[in-house]
Amino acid sequence: MTNEHLLTTLRARFGDDAFTDVEEPHGLLTLTFQRELTLELMHFLKEGELGFTFLTTMCGINYPNNLNRELGMIYHLHNLVTNTRIRLKTFFPVLDPVMPTLTNLWATANWMEREAYDFFGITFTGHPNLIRILNVEDMDYFPMRREYPLEDQTREDKTDSFFGR
Amino acid sequence: MDHLISGPSGPEHTERRVQPAQEPLPLFSAAGPGAPLQLRDELNNELTTLNLGPTHPATHGIFQNILKMDGERIISGVPTIGYIHRAFEKIAEHRPFYQITPLTDRMNYCSSPINNMGWHLTVEKLLGITVPKRAQYMRVIVMELARICDHLICNSILGVDTGAFTGFLYVFQEREKVYEIFEEICGSRLTTNMGRVGGMERDFTPVALDKLRTWVKEFPTVMREFETMFNRNRIFMDRTEGVGPISAERALNYGFTGPNLRAAGVDYDVRVMNPYSSYQDFEFDIPVGTTGDTYDRFMVRQEEIWQSLRIINQALENLPEGPFHADAPHYYLPPKQAVYRNMEALIYHFKIIMGEIEAPVGEVYHSVEGGNGELGFYLISDGGRTPYRLHFRRPCFIYYQAYSEMVVGQSLSDAIVTLSSLNVIAGELDG
Amino acid sequence: MSVTTPPALAGSGKQIQMVEAPEGLEGAGFFATSLEKVIGLARSYSLWPLPFATSCCGIEFMATMGSHYDISRFGSERPSFSPRQADLLMVMGTIAKKMAPVVKQVYEQMAEPRWVLSMGACACSGGIFDSYSVLQGIDRIIPVDVYVPGCPPRPEQVLDGLMQVQELARNESLRRRNSPEYQALLASYNIK
Numbered sequence: 001m002t003n004e005h006l007l008t009t010l011r012a013r014f015g016d017d018a019f020t021d022v023e024e025p026h027g028l029l030t031l032t033f034q035r036e037l038t039l040e041l042m043h044f045l046k047e048g049e050l051g052f053t054f055l056t057t058m059c060g061i062n063y064p065n066n067l068n069r070e071l072g073m074i075y076h077l078h079n080l081v082t083n084t085r086i087r088l089k090t091f092f093p094v095l096d097p098v099m100p101t102l103t104n105l106w107a108t109a110n111w112m113e114r115e116a117y118d119f120f121g122i123t124f125t126g127h128p129n130l131i132r133i134l135n136v137e138d139m140d141y142f143p144m145r146r147e148y149p150l151e152d153q154t155r156e157d158k159t160d161s162f163f164g165r
Numbered sequence: 166m167d168h169l170i171s172g173p174s175g176p177e178h179t180e181r182r183v184q185p186a187q188e189p190l191p192l193f194s195a196a197g198p199g200a201p202l203q204l205r206d207e208l209n210n211e212l213t214t215l216n217l218g219p220t221h222p223a224t225h226g227i228f229q230n231i232l233k234m235d236g237e238r239i240i241s242g243v244p245t246i247g248y249i250h251r252a253f254e255k256i257a258e259h260r261p262f263y264q265i266t267p268l269t270d271r272m273n274y275c276s277s278p279i280n281n282m283g284w285h286l287t288v289e290k291l292l293g294i295t296v297p298k299r300a301q302y303m304r305v306i307v308m309e310l311a312r313i314c315d316h317l318i319c320n321s322i323l324g325v326d327t328g329a330f331t332g333f334l335y336v337f338q339e340r341e342k343v344y345e346i347f348e349e350i351c352g353s354r355l356t357t358n359m360g361r362v363g364g365m366e367r368d369f370t371p372v373a374l375d376k377l378r379t380w381v382k383e384f385p386t387v388m389r390e391f392e393t394m395f396n397r398n399r400i401f402m403d404r405t406e407g408v409g410p411i412s413a414e415r416a417l418n419y420g421f422t423g424p425n426l427r428a429a430g431v432d433y434d435v436r437v438m439n440p441y442s443s444y445q446d447f448e449f450d451i452p453v454g455t456t457g458d459t460y461d462r463f464m465v466r467q468e469e470i471w472q473s474l475r476i477i478n479q480a481l482e483n484l485p486e487g488p489f490h491a492d493a494p495h496y497y498l499p500p501k502q503a504v505y506r507n508m509e510a511l512i513y514h515f516k517i518i519m520g521e522i523e524a525p526v527g528e529v530y531h532s533v534e535g536g537n538g539e540l541g542f543y544l545i546s547d548g549g550r551t552p553y554r555l556h557f558r559r560p561c562f563i564y565y566q567a568y569s570e571m572v573v574g575q576s577l578s579d580a581i582v583t584l585s586s587l588n589v590i591a592g593e594l595d596g
Numbered sequence: 597m598s599v600t601t602p603p604a605l606a607g608s609g610k611q612i613q614m615v616e617a618p619e620g621l622e623g624a625g626f627f628a629t630s631l632e633k634v635i636g637l638a639r640s641y642s643l644w645p646l647p648f649a650t651s652c653c654g655i656e657f658m659a660t661m662g663s664h665y666d667i668s669r670f671g672s673e674r675p676s677f678s679p680r681q682a683d684l685l686m687v688m689g690t691i692a693k694k695m696a697p698v699v700k701q702v703y704e705q706m707a708e709p710r711w712v713l714s715m716g717a718c719a720c721s722g723g724i725f726d727s728y729s730v731l732q733g734i735d736r737i738i739p740v741d742v743y744v745p746g747c748p749p750r751p752e753q754v755l756d757g758l759m760q761v762q763e764l765a766r767n768e769s770l771r772r773r774n775s776p777e778y779q780a781l782l783a784s785y786n787i788k
Contacts, residue, residue, distance in 0.1 A: 108420030274652035337662035
């Protein structure tokens with residue numbers, strides 16, 4: 001299954017302007033789609049003729065400088081029969097970080113979405129148990145967002161002058 | 166499994182005994198987290214809540230499972246992870262490429278060379294560097310050695326969990342010998358930080374090749390001893406057959422990869438599907454199980470050890486001559502003798518380590534077959550010193566979700582054995 | 597400890613290291629010394645570790661337990677996973693802030709006398725993980741007796757650390773755990 005065939009099938013189903021920023025970095029078809037299409041698109045990819053039955057991974061991302069598109073989700077799907085991969089991206093504003101859940105399609109999406117919630121604060125409607133997974137439960141911020149620093153700010157034994165800060 | 170339902174005997178309890186719990190109760194209460202603890206099920210049987218972990222001799226690594234049990238049988242379980250969350254992805258956003266290699270070591274620390282090589286392959290894909298054949302074969306040898314080490318730990322600890330400690334001692338002696346080989350190659354035993362972008366840091370010394378050849382000759386004897394102890398052992402088979410099964414459809418839905426998926430019957434191996442580092446040159450089989458239970462997982466790993474040994478033999482025999490690294494002075498650290506004598510080499514060394522190199526803008530996803538499955542690296546580079554975003558597709562994190570489903574209806578000792586056979590490494594789980 | 601050969605094996609060429617007896621009064625069929633020295637000697641050679649293994653250092657501890665490096669030569673034959681029955685808490689690996697209350701609880705559950713050996717860079721000081729989620733050293737929550745640096749430390753280093761704990765155990769006063777200094781130390785960590 002070539003990337004052109006994929007792209008034409010998707011465009012035939014969802015319309016020519018449904019996918020922006022179409023690229024093929026290192027041979028992997030990468031598309032950006034609108035958040036409203038998520039469930040329909042994933043359902044079509046998984047259950048339809050294209051056969052992307054394996055959700056490899058999903059991750060969140062934060063581009064603080066893109067107005068109204070600060071947060072994003074990136075999905076990697078894999079068709080194990082024809083050995084084709086596809087990368088799908090979607091972006092949405094940081095003031096409205098809501099995405100639909102994919103747990104009804106793939107059971108593996110459960111923890112991956114919890115991780116995205118834990119790190120970026122993206123809430124997934126319909127998720128059975130959207131609580132923090134890796135960080136402490138009472139943490140009140142979303143650490144992977146670019147505005148937060150890496151190090152623990154409450155350390156008093158680390159002198160900045162030694163570390164060039 | 167009626168005989169496993171414990172409880173006081175007597176006429177008033179007979180009804181309970183012949184009516185085992187029917188549907189597994191939903192894993193998460195519809196009322197959400199913080200809802201009051203459910204102490205009785207719908208048949209008004211009293212349930213026990215058992216806290217397994219985070220510090221427990223049988224959970225290899227720290228993760229917690231709160232199990233609801235009806236006597237000895239598990240009704241449901243809620244896992245909690247994150248007890249060793251070290252924020253790899255956040256740290257990687259602040260480190261140049263070479264400083265991320267030690268981080269990748271510490272994900273699946275039982276087979277660090279595979280993580281290292283996977284990371285180097287990702288960076289090479291981004292930078293468009295071709296690695297010479299000799300370096301590729303060297304990488305295959307160390308990756309397969311690491312895979313053997315990982316499977317040996319998993320299987321011997323599975324033996325320890327069923328009460329058989331000797332296998333662990335025999336197998337760890339072989340691991341010590343592999344540690345010596347790793348020391349010859351890179352200087353470190355466990356967290357190897359092996360390889361460079363573009364190849365390996367040094368050629369295999371004659372001592373290393375010697376140790377490799379000796380090990381490859383002596384290991385089959387020890388492995389056969391280990392197999393004699395476990396493979397057809399009546400007690401071991403009784404403990405592991407039919408325990409913690411998962412069907413192939415369910416496993417694929419859960420994103421299983423690696424030996425756990427192959428035990429369920431799906432022959433998906435990244436080395437065959439998307440070959441990297443010359444794996445297409447080698448002839449090896451993919452062992453596949455049928456029921457996806459603990460015994461199948463154990464046997465798949467045992468057989469994979471033999472296949473890895475086969476690959477190492479082929480690679481050693483056909484090791485091509487040539488350079489052990491690519492000609493990429495902007496990305497490959499210059500040799501130390503040059504760094505101490507030559508100004509230009511010193512400057513290159515400094516620049517590369519500090520990250521003042523030109524990385525192209527782009528994104529790449531590359532995956533390797535780790536000890537536990539498809540270990541993926543999704544790297545987004547914005548041309549700066551450090552990656553803009555680095556996401557690790559960690560197989561342990563993905564398949565551990567299925568654990569609560571796999572142990573429903575099993576007894577507690579079966580749950581321990583299932584957990585052990587999944588080979589959950591806490592470093593990879595929490596990342 | 598000096599290298600001497602016992603009289604029975606003199607001339608055999610074997611070099612046996614004898615444990616020196618503590619100072620005391622010796623006579624025909626009796627040996628009198630202070631209770632402290634005897635108990636210290638006994639304790640130091642039977643330290644039961646609690647292997648609190650969280651990450652990579654745990655695998656190196658497994659290698660130390662294995663037959664090549666063999667920690668049971670030093671009396672640590674029985675690793676106890678129950679804190680009630682352990683003498684030496686060996687914290688091996690990164691302790692995240694989520695795990696810190698667990699470490700403290702395990703330490704509080706151990707009975708006196710107890711020692712803590714912090715193995716690996718992560719347990720000593722946070723290691724290479726200078727991030728928001730990692731506790732920068734377990735000595736922020738519990739008092740530590742011996743630090744074994746390394747990432748991961750070689751089994752020989754771990755055994756050296758264990759020998760230093762043995763030294764501490766051998767020379768410890770019987771009254772130390774009730775002394776005001778020790779109580780102040782525990783109070784500074786908020787440990788009852």
